Amino acid sequence: MEIRHLQYIAEIVRCNSFTKAAEALHITQPTISKMIKNLENELNFEVFDRDGKPIKLTAAGKAIYDYAVPILELFDNLQTEINDLTYLKKGSIRIGLPPMAGSSFFPSVLKSFQDRYPGIAIKLAEDGAKKVEEQVAEGALDVGVVLWPVDETLFESFQLVSDRLKVLLHPSHPLAASKQITLNELANERFILFNSDFALHDRIINECQAIGFDPHIVYESSQWDFIGEMVAENLGIAMLPERICALLDSAKVSTVPLVQPVIPWRLAMVWKRTGYLSLATREWIAFNKERFASQ
Structure with a gap:
């Protein structure tokens, strides 16, 4: 058994697919299947139950996977620390950014950071804050931007920006000329939300339920600009942060x-x-602390 066997097994479980795991690892699907089959022949038992979908680990495969996760984390830490000792200011950072954070202020942050540290490569993963938080917890990302508050038993953190939600409506909507809107006034509206990978999805639903109604959700999306366009077509109402609303027509x-x-x-x-x-990663964290402290 080799470290790459553990990497392949962990990636197949994460992706729940041999094909998607192969794509993530930049190898062919026959290659990853052959590697797992060779391992099974070596161990004389099956790692994956291939009788149905979704793919499931056998009892023996589950035992290997449970050990693989901490082993791979330690191996990754070892490689990173050796890289730091060898190359100092070089290396790479895996950063998770929600689309709204990426579009509103991070392009300039990334540009300034790269100007200061041209030797550091940045790998961006754009996903909802909820998904980013999961990936940081799993070690798939080094650092991420998420919705406050966070689980302080799992994460170190610092706050970046503070904003509030505004209601998006078609200009012909009866409430469009209001100076302010209460959530209760939206009880009978058609809601357009971010999908469930986004923390705002659950936050908005929970706030509605807290005052006594379940929002009627007609569309979900992963793109704030598409949500704005759907409101512009009078397909429903939505809620977005004030600084994102400023970017809309x-x-x-x-x-x-x-x-x-x-x-x-x-x-x-x-x-x-x-x-x-x-x-x-430590340089990235320090840079952003300095940057956002001045805002």
Whole structure:
């Protein structure tokens, strides 16, 4: 058994697919299948139950996977620390960014960081804050931007920005000219939300349920600009942070402050409390602390 066998098994479980795991590892699907089959022949038992879908680990495969996760984390930490000792200011950082954070202020942050540290490579993963948080916890990302508050038993963190949600409506909507809107006034509306990978999805539903109604969700998306376009077509109402609303075409959508309750949108940068942080990642964290402290 080799370390790459553990890497392949872990990736197949993460992707729940031999094909997607092969793509993520930049190898062919026959190659990964052959490697797993060779391992099974060596061990004289099957790692994966191939009788049905989704793919499942056998009892023996589950035992290997349970050991593989911490072994791979230690191996990755070892490689990173050796890289730091050898190359100092070089290396790479895996950063998770929600689409709204990426579009509103991180392009300039990334440019300034690369100007200061041209030897550090940045690998971006754009996903909802909820998904980013999961990937940081799993060690698939070094650091990520998520919605505040965070689980302080799992993560170190600091707050980046503080904002609040506004309501997006078609200009012809009866509430479009209001100075402010209460959540209760939206009880009978058609809601357009981010999908379940986004923390705002659950936050908005929970806030609606707290005052006594379940929102009627007609569309879900992973793109804030597409959500804005759907509102512009009068397909429903939506809620987005104030700074994102400022990027929308005011001729197509109206944005009104939400009150009773005010729903905050606070972003934080998080990284795992345990495990080795590469020098490149530590530089990124320090750079952003300095950058956002001045805002």
